[in-house]
Amino acid sequence: xxxxxxxxxxxxxxxxxxxxxxxxxxxxxxxxxxxxxxxxxxxxxxxxxxxxxxxxxxxxxxxxxxxxxxxxxxxxxxxxxxxxxxxxxxxxxxxxxxxxxxxxxxxxxxxxxxxxxxxxxxxxxxxxxxxxxxxxxxxxxxxxxxxxxxxxxxxxxxxxxxxxxxxxxxxxxxxxxxxxxxxxxxxxxxxxxxxxxxxxxxxxxxxxxxxxxxxxxxxxxxxxxxxxxxxxxxxxxxxxxxxxxxxxxxxxxxxxxxxxxxxxxxxxxxxxxxxxxxxxxxxxxxxxxxxxxxxxxxxxxxxxxxxxxxxxxxxxxxxxxxxxxxxxxxxxxxxxxxxxxxxxxxxxxxxxxxxxxxxxxxxxxxxxxxxxxxxxxxxxxxxxxxxxxxxxxxxxxxxxxxxxxxxxxxxxxxxxxxxxxxxxxxxxxxxxxxxxxxxxxxxxxxxxxxxxxx
Ligand code: UD1
Ligand code: CA
Numbered sequence: 001x002x003x004x005x006x007x008x009x010x011x012x013x014x015x016x017x018x019x020x021x022x023x024x025x026x027x028x029x030x031x032x033x034x035x036x037x038x039x040x041x042x043x044x045x046x047x048x049x050x051x052x053x054x055x056x057x058x059x060x061x062x063x064x065x066x067x068x069x070x071x072x073x074x075x076x077x078x079x080x081x082x083x084x085x086x087x088x089x090x091x092x093x094x095x096x097x098x099x100x101x102x103x104x105x106x107x108x109x110x111x112x113x114x115x116x117x118x119x120x121x122x123x124x125x126x127x128x129x130x131x132x133x134x135x136x137x138x139x140x141x142x143x144x145x146x147x148x149x150x151x152x153x154x155x156x157x158x159x160x161x162x163x164x165x166x167x168x169x170x171x172x173x174x175x176x177x178x179x180x181x182x183x184x185x186x187x188x189x190x191x192x193x194x195x196x197x198x199x200x201x202x203x204x205x206x207x208x209x210x211x212x213x214x215x216x217x218x219x220x221x222x223x224x225x226x227x228x229x230x231x232x233x234x235x236x237x238x239x240x241x242x243x244x245x246x247x248x249x250x251x252x253x254x255x256x257x258x259x260x261x262x263x264x265x266x267x268x269x270x271x272x273x274x275x276x277x278x279x280x281x282x283x284x285x286x287x288x289x290x291x292x293x294x295x296x297x298x299x300x301x302x303x304x305x306x307x308x309x310x311x312x313x314x315x316x317x318x319x320x321x322x323x324x325x326x327x328x329x330x331x332x333x334x335x336x337x338x339x340x341x342x343x344x345x346x347x348x349x350x351x352x353x354x355x356x357x358x359x360x361x362x363x364x365x366x367x368x369x370x371x372x373x374x375x376x377x378x379x380x381x382x383x384x385x386x387x388x389x390x391x392x393x394x395x396x397x398x399x400x401x402x403x404x405x406x407x408x409x410x411x412x413x414x415x416x417x418x419x420x421x422x423x424x425x426x427x428x429x430x431x432x433x434x435x436x437x438x439x440x441x442x443x444x445x446x447x448x449x450x451x452x453x454x
Contacts, residue, residue: 001094001095001119002047002091002093002094002095003044003045003047003094003095003096003097003115004045004047004048004049004089004090004091004094004095004096004097004177005040005045005047005048005049005096005097005098005099006048006049006050006051006083006086006089006090006096006097006098006099007033007036007037007040007048007049007050007051007099007100007101008051008079008082008083008098008099008100008101009021009023009033009050009051009052009059009100009101009102010051010052010053010054010056010072010073010076010082010085011053011054011076012054012055012076013025013054013102013227015227015228016227016228016229016232017228017229019055020055020058021054021055021056021058021059022101022102022226022227023059023101023102024055024058024059024061024062025226025232027104027226027232027235027236027239028104028236028239028240028243028261028263028264029263029264029265029281029282030104030263030264030265031062032101032102032103032104032226032232032235033050033059033062033101033102034062034063035103035104035105035106035239035264036099036100036101036102036103036104036106037050037063037066037068039106039107039108039111040097040099040108040111042108043108043109043111043112043115044112045097045111046067047069047089047094048067048068048069049068049069049070049071049086049089049090050063050068050069050070050071050101051070051071051072051073051082051083051085051086052070052071052072052073053072053073053074053075053076053082054076056070056072069089071085071086071088071089072085073085077189077195077196078189078193078195078196078197078198079171079195079196079197079198079199080184080187080195080196080197080198080199080200080201081187081195081196082198083098083180083184083198084181084184084185084196087181087184090177090181091177092177092178092181093177093178094177095115095118095119095174095175095176095177096174096175096176096177096180097111097114097115097172097173097174098172098173098174098175098180098198099171099172099173100171100172100225102225102226102227103170103171103172103222103223103224103225103226104226104235104239105221105222105223105224105235105238105239106172106222106223107219107222110128110217110218110219110222111172113215114126114128114172114174114215115174117213117215118174118213118215121211121213122211123174123210123211123212123213124175124176124179124205124210124211124212125173125174125175125176125179125180125201125202125205125210125211125212125213126173126174126212126213126214126215127141127149127152127169127170127172127173127202127212127213127214127215128170128172128173128215128216128217128223129141129167129168129169129170129214129215129216129217130167130168130170130216130217130220130223131166131167131168131216131220132166132168132220133166135163135165135166135167135168136155136163137155137227138155138168138169139152139153139154139155139168139169139171139199140152140153140155140158140162140163140165140166140167140168140169141165141167141168141169141214142162142165143167143214148212148214149202149206149212149213149214150203150206151199151200151202151203151206152169152199152200152202152203154191154192154193154197154199156191156192156193157191157192167216169199170217170223171223171225172223173198173202175201179205179210180201180205183201183204183205183208184196184198184201186204187200187201187204221238239264240261240262241257243262243263243264243266244257244260244262247262247268250268250270251269251270251271252268252269252270252271252272252273252274253271253272253273253274254274255273255274255275255276256276259276259277259278260274260276260277260278260279260280260293261278261279261280261281262274262279262280262281263280263281263282263284265282265283265284266280266281266282266283266284266285266286267284267285267286268280268286268290269286269287269288269289269290269305270288270289271288271289272286272287272288272289272290272291272292273290273291273292274292274293275291275292275293275294275295275296276293276294276295277293277294277295278292278293278294278295278296278297278298279296279297279298280292280297280298280299281297281298281299281300282299282300283300284298284299284300284301284302284303285301285302285303286298286303286307287303287304287305287306287307287321288305288306289305289306290303290305290306290307290308290309291307291308291309291310292307292309293309293310293311294310294311295310295311296309296310296311296312296313296314296326297312297313297314298313298314298315299314299315299316300315300316301314301315301316301317301318301319301331302317302318302319303319304319304320304321304322304323304339305321305322306321306322307319307321307322307323307324307325308323308324308325308326309325309326309329310325310326310327311326311327311328312325312326312327312328312329312330312331313329313330313331314329314331314335315331315332315333316332316333316334317331317332317333317334317335317336317337317349318335318336318337319331319335319337319341320337320338320339320341320356321339321340322339322340323337323339323340323341323342323343324341324342324343325342325343326343326344326345327345328345328346329343329344329345329346329347329348329349330347330348330349331343331348331349332348332349332350332351333350333351334350334351334352335349335350335351335352335354336352336353336354337349337353337354338353338354338355338356338358338373339356339357340356340357341354341355341356341357341358341359341360342358342359342360342361343360343361344359344360344361344362345361345362345363346362346363346364347360347361347362347363347364347365347366348364348365348366348367349366349367350366350367350368351367351368352366352367352368352369352370352371353369353370353371354366354369354371354375355371355372355373355374355375355398356373356374357373357374358371358372358373358374358375358376358377359375359376359377360377360381361377361379362379362380363379363380364377364379364380364381364382365382365383366381366382366383366394367383367385367386367391368383368385368391368392368393368394368410369383369385369393369394369395369396369408369410370393370394370395370396371396371400372396372397372398372399372400372416373398373399374398374399375396375398375399375400375401375402376400376401376402377396377402378401378402378403378404378405378406378422379404379405380404380405381402381403381404381405381406381407381408382406382407382408383408383410384407384408384409384410385410391410392410392411392412393410393411394408394410394411394412394413395412395413395414396408396413396414397413397414397415397416397417397418397432398416398417399416399417400414400415400416400417400418400419401418401419401420402414402419402420403419403420403421403422403423403424404422404423405422405423406420406421406422406423406424406425406426407424407425407426408426409425409426409427412426412427412428412429412430413429413430414426414429414430414436415429415430415431415432415433415434416432416433417432417433418430418431418432418433418434418435418436419434419435419436420435420436420437421435421436421437421438421439423439424436424437424438424439425438426438
């Protein structure tokens with residue numbers, strides 16, 4: 001059996017009160033619609049069509065390279081009309097899974113169970129439902145005397161009696177493609193919202209004598225849609241908890257996990273300990289046996305094994321095994337640390353490679369530099385890499401010792417094993433095995449302070 005998933009994501013999401021379409025709002029660092037696409041892919045479906053409309057240029061940016069097809073619904077005339085836009089992309093002999101783009105908590109296992117149930121029941125349509133204590137806002141599922149599916153009534157069209165039903169339509173369905181696209185053409189917008197309701201397809205199929213099934217989801221949390229920013233925050237919290245639980249199951253220690261936020265794509269090796277108030281974002285990879293945090297923010301970085309990072313900011317950096325970072329270090333894009341590098345307090349590194357065993361322990365700025373192995377950079381040293389117009393490179397060869405408070409005016413190269421005197425402003429290249437000192441001789445003159453109390 002071949003499957004196609006159609007994700008309906010053309011709506012505006014009025015209750016978000018946003019200039020962006022709802023489905024590109026992020027939960028746990030990932031757009032809502034990308035959560036849905038990932039769940040569908042994890043359930044084994046490769047053919048995915050996303051129906052876009054409102055703010056579609058923003059939705060298009062989410063899917064630049066994942067093989068997802070986009071179709072446009074120019075006017076948002078309802079969920080039935082939205083699905084109709086995908087007709088050309090769907091093989092009529094296939095099974096089509098339809099779902100909304102605003103349900104980031106949906107699990108692949110639930111989708112697989114729905115597909116299996118649909119197949120086993122040889123149904124024309126299967127709708128996923130659940131029971132909610134507060135069903136307000138959702139379509140209610142009406143059943144006939146035998147308990148079989150009868151129809152779905154929307155909140156706005158429901159009688160008070162129907163509103164008291166707490167079995168709701170999740171908005172997730174399986175259909176035989178040929179049937180659903182045939183019936184979609186018969187829909188009429190004869191309802192309170194004047195829309196073409198996809199839900200009406202189920203009633204029509206049933207009235208034609210086809211088999212329409214209901215599958216109740218075990219965990220109602222999964223089908224919670226995000227309609228406003230409060231629900232977005234609730235979804236975020238659940239996703240974060242799931243991610244943290246998964247990491248802990250996989251052997252990562254999270255100390256006070258409620259204070260730790262880790263994006264869904266992040267991977268962390270076993271026996272790494274993450275301390276409180278730490279935020280790890282984007283495509284970050286962290287190795288085994290590291291100590292990360294407290295108070296640390298890392299994004300889009302690769303970190304080796306046994307690395308210690310305390311109270312620091314790391315952004316688009318590469319850190320190899322056994323490095324020690326912080327407290328209060330700032331590693332910026334293009335910072336590449338080889339093994340056993342120490343970067344201490346109030347050190348900023350940008351677009352620079354630091355060789356194995358080198359140390360930048362205190363109060364330095366290193367930008368556009370190539371630093372060799374076993375180099376020691378004294379406290380307060382900075383690279384003067386910018387002349388007001390261009391950036392220039394600083395090269396420190398292996399075993400260099402930079403005296404405290406040196407200014408390295410780039411472009412400049414310090415040869416192997418050379419030393420600079422503390423407080424020097426180095427403007428010219430220094431050959432290997434040399435000492436470069438640039439400062440005025442100290443003068444000592446007799447002096448008497450007026451008052452002795454200071
Ligand atoms: C829909 C269901 C309701 C169900 C609920 C579950 C219908 C008529 N009602 O209601 O029974 O309980 O979902 O969350 O289907 N969309 C488009 N184009 C449109 C309209 C909607 O792409 O013209 C997309 C939206 O972007 C959204 C999804 O379809 O992702 C659902 O639309 P929405 O308007 O939120 O439907 P509900 O009123 O929530
Ligand atoms: Ca909705």
